[in-house]
Amino acid sequence: MSDDRRGSKGGDGDGVFRRDVLKASGAAAVALGLGGGGYASSLAETATEPASRQNPGIESYVGQDEVIRTACAPNCRGKCPLEAHVRDGRVRKIEPQIPADERYKRACTLGLSHTQRIYNATRLKYPMKRVGWEPGSPNPEGRGEDAEFERVTWDEALDYIAGEMERVRDDYGPESVYFETGSGNNGVSGTIQSRLSSLFGGTQKSWSIDINVGLGFRRLAGAGFFNVPTNEVVDWRNANTVIVWGSDIFASNLQQDASKLLDAVENGAKLVCVDPVFTNTAAKADLWLPIKPGKDTLLTLSMIKTVLDDGTYDTEFLRKRTLGPALVRDDTGELLDASDVFDDVTEDLPVAVDESTGEPVALEPETYGEYALFGEYTVAGVACHTALSLLEEHVADYDADAVAAEVGINADNIRTAVRWLATRGPGGIASGYGVDRYKYGHTFGQAYAILLGLTGDFGRHGSIQGSHPLGGSYDNGGYDAPEDGPGTTSLAQTDILTAMESGDPYQLKVMYSQESNFIANQMPDRQRWLEASKSLDLIAVADMHHTPSVQHADIILPASHWFEREDVVDTWGGHPHIMYRQPAHDPLWESKSDHWMLVRLAERLGFGDYFNRDKSATLRELLAHDDEVDYETLKEQGTVKVSTPVVKFTGPFNTPSGRLELYDEDAPTEGGITLELPKHIESRTADDWDTAEDYPLMFIQKHSKWRIHSQYEYQNWLREINNEPQLDINPKDAAARGIEDGDYVRVHNDRGEMVVKAKVNDGMQPGLVNTDQGWWGSDYVRGHHNDLTHTDVCEVTGNFAFYDTRVEVEPAPSDVDTSKYTSNQPTGSGATSAGAGGD
Amino acid sequence: MSEPAARTPTEGNDATGDAFESARTATYAVLAACWREPTERLVEVANGGELSALFGPLESLELHGLRSEYARLFIGPAGPPCPPYESVYRDREDDDEFGEVLGPATMAVERWYQAFGVEHRPEQRDLPDHVATELEFCAYLAEHGRDDRLDQFRDEHLTRWVGDLCDRVEAETRSPFYAALARTTREVVAD
């Protein structure tokens, strides 16, 4: 461009410029075919009277909002019913909706900021294809930060995907197609995807996250997976003591849990918080137990000992509903079997001794007897101890005074907390997902199930066993697994990784991902996942936003916002309703619902007969099998309350004995250690861990109140408060490394690094640092928090141990480029460098 | 907004382009077309030198590369660094952020369209305050001899944000074509 043209920007060149341009443009316009109104590609003349004669827009000022019912559901478990106020075809305001059971009217700052998500300029707008990707020639090295994309039509995008799925089905088998669903939506899209996967014979994942504590608890109580089922939260007000353990409810469970916990406090409950960090919840607690990372099982064992020593256990509950009185054979460590004792018993029943008669009796579920809780007995010639005696012996060394230094908590406070729980009536332990993220977190699940067994906190009003009320679900009549298809193969996420990496147990070749930001952001040892995914010939990702996983896609499918979809939302893990989403308007740009995409993909794959393009019809069909909810009523009311028991763990436990199995005779082993009773096993949190010297700090990644996992990335209202990832670090640890508040620091270990701003924070204990999880790669000055985490999992549950991570911290190198936070760039523009919105 | 004034001939109305009511119409029409996704025809015309009077001499363009650059600047998936929508620049609370799309400024623009008997085609999935559509509307006003209204629309809308957009494009783009388009647009809008 010549200088004189540049000069025309100023005043003096104007005349020249104007003449030039005006003269030139006619010919150019003709050449471009814009004559004869051909320039009007977006505007069309309206048939009606010009609105200038009709007071244009006046309705906008005096008219009324249309209020539509919808729901938030990003997997905070809140699933808050919302109302969207729509004016001039746009959502202008969000408010909580009053559901059928009005006690569940809730919403948090995130839910109320959805307008900034729907109308975000960064939304995905059109289907796109990565430049350099072609069917059969995937060029996986071109994925990632520097990938460029070009627009394609929906037909092209779906043809590519269907074509690749068919090709790899022929070459590798249908299971080589991996249908991934994350937790980003909770409408029916997961069900639709499962149906397609099942018909195709594809692979879907089962979770390797958040199942550690729940599965440990399950061994004893017969329930638990994602955390542990507990009384519906409206019942929490009946609790007299609540120990919130490894969960910052007042920051990251702002949905129902937080308000219902406050109800309990208002009602006189004592609130105890067990957390290594002085969290929002700790700040509101009557007693904070600042546990050292990874010592949760040890602390629980000492609490068990306190209850046993004090004699404050619930004798009646132990006798009636637990294996506490069951006899365990000294010779084999197995439960004494009633069929070996009584000629007339053939069932596999445990045996106890009746204290009043001294005679052995078979233990039935839910049956009270004056069984001896403690002691050694020889029955039918077999020497035995009661399970409780073994427990007592097992915890003998864990007096509160003995463990205080190791767990980092004053012994009197340990005793106070558990005495409140044992003596103040109903209550319990609201465990969160913190302890899950240590490698052996399942032993904590086992241990606290025993503690609650001792205090009798099961099956009554005010009992709390975890943080998972059942919420509402509906019977879809097996829609997700039709009988005609070959069915879906399920692989744990740990196996998805090895399947991509080395074909173990089989090779995956195509991934179709929706409502998920796993592969490039949320998985531990992220670089390993990215490397492994290079074996895939096609990664197709459907999303609303340009997540790091979208940046790693070959085909990008723009998904509509929840408020642009008609949908039915279940409330798994939340409140007991089924909810309806009425669309506020058409999806913006060319975005489409997952249902729209999946149905058209299914048609291309030859399964069109199994799907209905009409979403309403699909929803009607999904609900047709349920006894409590039907489409019409749901649409009319917005929510339908479904019946779910308020009090959990009533009746026989879902265990072989029908009792709470305080002693687990079929216990699994962990590194050769058997777990009939809970053992304190540690991984990287152990002081003598072999890299402890090089990486002396434990690194956790809390959930904050400013995002739900990796969602809510680009809302200005939230960014104003929480603009960039930071490292929370104790003042002593900071000083020892010459780090001041606000300095950029390099956090590193033998897997990777990240550069973030330091937040010197005495809410952190020495030796522990934190970066809130969910930030995207583009938010980091360098690296990513999941470049530091690892995929080393325990044998029993295979649960990812994000918090069992060691790091060292140092001042960031002086040449590090922090301009994305120091220069004046519009938030969320991703404009600081090419591809910066990605990874 | 009151009823549009009666059509008054203006200086620019001498038709310099064959099929065009006015040179102004043609200028806005060309700019609008250039702010749309690049087409084969655009590349041909540019490579034929027919845009050089507007943009100065241009290196030879290649459609594929131009489309990639267009997507990177204005569509995404990353960013985009230069969202081409008025409300993003005008309906923001702070200069260091982007506002939402479809904000009050968009509605104001739609009312202009409505007042002059045009509407944003429903099948056009882009947004009504896309820079190309606003320029198209300018062309429409010029074509219908509403130059006074064109000036008013420009003052109330384009001049309030297109400078920002063009600054961002010039800072971001790797393509001389978009740098030139930004410069020329800024000038025409300010003219």
Ligand code: SF4
């Ligand atoms: S983010 Fe969670 S708590 Fe907040 S409104 Fe949405 S569902 Fe409710």
